[in-house]
Amino acid sequence: MNSFKTILSDTLHLFYPHVCNGCGSDILDDTNLLCLKCINELPHSNFAQHANNPIEKIFWGRIPITSAHAEFYFAKESLIQALIHQLKYKNNMEIGFYLGELMGKSLLNSNRFQNIDYLIPLPLYPDKERKRGYNQATVICNGISSAMNIPVLTNRVIRLRFTETQTRKHRTERWENVKGSFVVKNESILHNKNILLVDDVITTGATLESCGQAILKAEGTTLNIATLAFAAK
Template identity: 70%
Template sequence: MRSFTNILYDTLHLFYPHICTGCGSDLLPQGNQLCVYCINDLPHTNFAQFANNPIEKIFWARIPVTAAHSEFYFAKETLLQHLIHQLKYKNNTDIGIYLGEMMGNSLLQSGRFSQLDYLVPLPLYPDKERKRGYNQAAVICKGISEIMQVPVLNDNVVRRRFTETQTRKHRTERWENVEGSFVVNDPTVLQGKKILLVDDVVTTGATLEACGSTILQVPGTKLYIATLAYATK
């Protein structure tokens, strides 16, 4: 005889179907955001395991980064682009937390991101965050925090001025666009700490560099960087 729990689950599923965020299939375990086929289709980089990986090389001769990682390769018209679009523009914070948990597992297993003190989401300009309703980097941090048990520091590093979209700018223009955009409200909180700066996608790294350099002005800080995706030029 089927258990009452299974019958209840099947009844609820009929009226409130739990479907895969990637393909829309309802063939996925309860609590998952993606079916097994979409999970297997995600393009993991495995960068967390290796020093001098492509993400760390982005910041060579720019800012001292202790270790850096991107969980997935990004390409247009792919599953991953769809998932990031769901996170940023469709209020689907659950998928951001879920992918953040995946990244947290990679960071934890690598051993190169141990003993972090804080996760810092790359700040959005306040008006933009109010319009969206949340900062997608903070959502990703929530997933990482669930796995790594490292607290998220949301309001100490802030973006103090609006910047234009970086999409069509080359590297120099991107840096000029974001230079001086960030400030640390209370440097004593970060002093002597290991900080993981988190964002959704990295391309040239200009925005992360600008924010990271501000964090590194606090004495004794060590900077780590992690993004959900790596978009090659």
């Protein structure tokens, strides 16, 4: 019987191989998304453990936040870029959830992200979300929620207008591009709450700043920020 199961498993693996989402290797357990080599190569930042880290410094003098974190360093042609590309453009929500869980565990191991009431994903413009089929920030939030047992609050922060890609804009242009793009619907639910605003990648922080300003209009609200990756300029 065990021999038959082994043959069946090998046959299924031949026609439906389970491969690493990072490097494509088939040397991994069927329950894992990444092989041990790729797991060991994930460029964790450990920012969650440290006050005044590079993510928090981005917002100095711009918006009052309690704590900020990015789980990984982002670089072009890197493993993290490939995984985030799969999440955003290849419908690979599984990898987004997995990376979100890793970030949630890092936040749990820090004493700087305690008593968070809600996770809020940075909203996409509705037409863009419909076209993609999901918001990648919500997928990440679901992973964090699985690790931290904190509810995800969606459809409360609204993106009012489509904004052009920020990729080739400098800091001032990025801010002008997203200024006034967000509003909170029924903001009383955020009164006196401690919020963690979540996105995939942070560069200048202009979009998160604009969204954070809308959230902080709610009475007594405090704001934290977390992203999967940090793309240093």
